[in-house]
Amino acid sequence: MPKVDSAALGKESISKLLVKQSAPASIGILVMSLNIVVDTIFVGNWIGSTAIAAINVVLPISFFIAALGMAIGIGGSSMISRALGANDKEKALKTFGNQITLTILLTTVFVAGGLFFANDLIPAFGGKGEIFEPAKIYYRIVLYGVPILALNMLGNNVVRAEGKPNFAMIAMIIPSVGNLIADYVLINIFDLGMAGAAWATTGSYLVCFLYIFWFFLSKNSELKIVPHHFGLNLTILKEIAALGFVTLARQAVVSVTYLLMNNILFKLGGEASVAVYAIIGRMLIFALFPVLGVTQGFLPIAGYNYGAEQPHRVRESINKAILYASILALVVFSLIMIFPKEIVSVFTKDQHILEETPNAMRWVFAAIPIIALQLIGSAYFQAIGKAVPALLLTLTRQGFFFIPLILILPKYFGELGVWISFPLADVISTIVTGFFLNREIRMHLKPSEIKSTSANY
Numbered sequence: 001m002p003k004v005d006s007a008a009l010g011k012e013s014i015s016k017l018l019v020k021q022s023a024p025a026s027i028g029i030l031v032m033s034l035n036i037v038v039d040t041i042f043v044g045n046w047i048g049s050t051a052i053a054a055i056n057v058v059l060p061i062s063f064f065i066a067a068l069g070m071a072i073g074i075g076g077s078s079m080i081s082r083a084l085g086a087n088d089k090e091k092a093l094k095t096f097g098n099q100i101t102l103t104i105l106l107t108t109v110f111v112a113g114g115l116f117f118a119n120d121l122i123p124a125f126g127g128k129g130e131i132f133e134p135a136k137i138y139y140r141i142v143l144y145g146v147p148i149l150a151l152n153m154l155g156n157n158v159v160r161a162e163g164k165p166n167f168a169m170i171a172m173i174i175p176s177v178g179n180l181i182a183d184y185v186l187i188n189i190f191d192l193g194m195a196g197a198a199w200a201t202t203g204s205y206l207v208c209f210l211y212i213f214w215f216f217l218s219k220n221s222e223l224k225i226v227p228h229h230f231g232l233n234l235t236i237l238k239e240i241a242a243l244g245f246v247t248l249a250r251q252a253v254v255s256v257t258y259l260l261m262n263n264i265l266f267k268l269g270g271e272a273s274v275a276v277y278a279i280i281g282r283m284l285i286f287a288l289f290p291v292l293g294v295t296q297g298f299l300p301i302a303g304y305n306y307g308a309e310q311p312h313r314v315r316e317s318i319n320k321a322i323l324y325a326s327i328l329a330l331v332v333f334s335l336i337m338i339f340p341k342e343i344v345s346v347f348t349k350d351q352h353i354l355e356e357t358p359n360a361m362r363w364v365f366a367a368i369p370i371i372a373l374q375l376i377g378s379a380y381f382q383a384i385g386k387a388v389p390a391l392l393l394t395l396t397r398q399g400f401f402f403i404p405l406i407l408i409l410p411k412y413f414g415e416l417g418v419w420i421s422f423p424l425a426d427v428i429s430t431i432v433t434g435f436f437l438n439r440e441i442r443m444h445l446k447p448s449e450i451k452s453t454s455a456n457y
Helices: 006-012 016-048 048-087 089-115 118-124 127-142 147-162 165-189 192-219 234-287 288-307 311-338 340-345 349-366 368-383 387-408 415-444
Strands: none
Touching: 006 048, 006 165, 006 234, 006 288, 006 415, 016 048, 016 165, 016 192, 016 234, 016 311, 016 368, 048 118, 048 127, 048 147, 048 192, 048 234, 048 288, 048 368, 089 118, 089 127, 089 147, 089 234, 089 349, 118 127, 127 147, 127 192, 127 234, 127 340, 147 165, 147 192, 147 288, 165 192, 192 311, 234 349, 234 368, 234 387, 234 415, 288 311, 288 368, 311 340, 311 368, 311 415, 349 415, 368 415, 387 415
8 A cells, every 4th residue: 555645734725635535435334334233243143132132232332432532533633734824743753643642541441430339230231131231242342442442443444544545445344344253243143142242343343453553653654652742731632632532422423322312212112212213323324325424534634724824725625525525425314214124124024013113213314404504514613623522512402402312302292293393303413513614714715714713713
């Protein structure tokens, strides 16, 4: 694989860069999403629909802890992209070292707490009745690998910040393929059930970690793992924390959403309704892979060019990212609306779930064509280091609108109220994001404004 210099982010055409950055990101997310979907299919067909619900209960807990690595990775990567754009290699290296130390410290503490309070956390997130025991088996094993997953998420974002999306793509593909192979061996051949599914997942994290560790030791990386950069620097930590908190807050809200959704749906329809949501949740991750890929590809381009003080390129990257992502979202929307029954039938043979899921899925995806603006808009503020607007816009959809809607609407519309909350939250949050993004472009993306406004938030 040819070596790519990060300076290309400030020179090549925006359209070409978006394709080069987004395509590998999309492929990586696609494979990762396929892994989650196929994993769900394996579990549903080889263990049962209750096992699908059990995994859905565990995911928000484990991924919240792992999201510490993602948050530190994205927050620090924004700094790294801008430092490389400003030709400040030393700051980029110090930031990377601080990211590693902070991730190891925080995830270890949270995992220890998660294991200690397992019997309280699992029921709180909807692991009740028949779901509790399989969820507990899966939870304990997966949590052992969460610090490694967090380091993988950190490393993947840093690789992307260097402008090397192909390596980041491989880092996403390796654990996905490894997990599927291990699933087949441990669940289908050795009949280890939920424990097999959990060890397959944890083992795949380790394989990914070995690849990322090799990357930073190799000549392919501009950033190296150097022990003297591991010492914590308060100034760097503050900026990582401010920007990383945006991602962590988003994941915290996602976890709270899962908690509320699983409990609300369990009350309305029992284990079956939780399983319906689990299937739809997998499809949300899988179906949106091209839109999320464009968002991931957009981040280093915007951050680098902002740091290099090229506002015209930043504006162009925003406009083209929104256009490309919107076209892809429209394609996803069309497929979901036309083939919902066929999609659901792949996951389960349970007749009740087959009847209930397609209509719910149509509601959940109803406003997907417009979400590109919301995703790109909130990502832009994070890419350029403006933590407060990034945080507020990130929380608009699920925190400010979706959670209140799912607490109110089911009281009047039952289970339908849960599903119609999705498009309503999408529409409102997109309008809000569009307003603030448009104001930012008009007021601050000028050659004389970049330096003077970057510290105003």
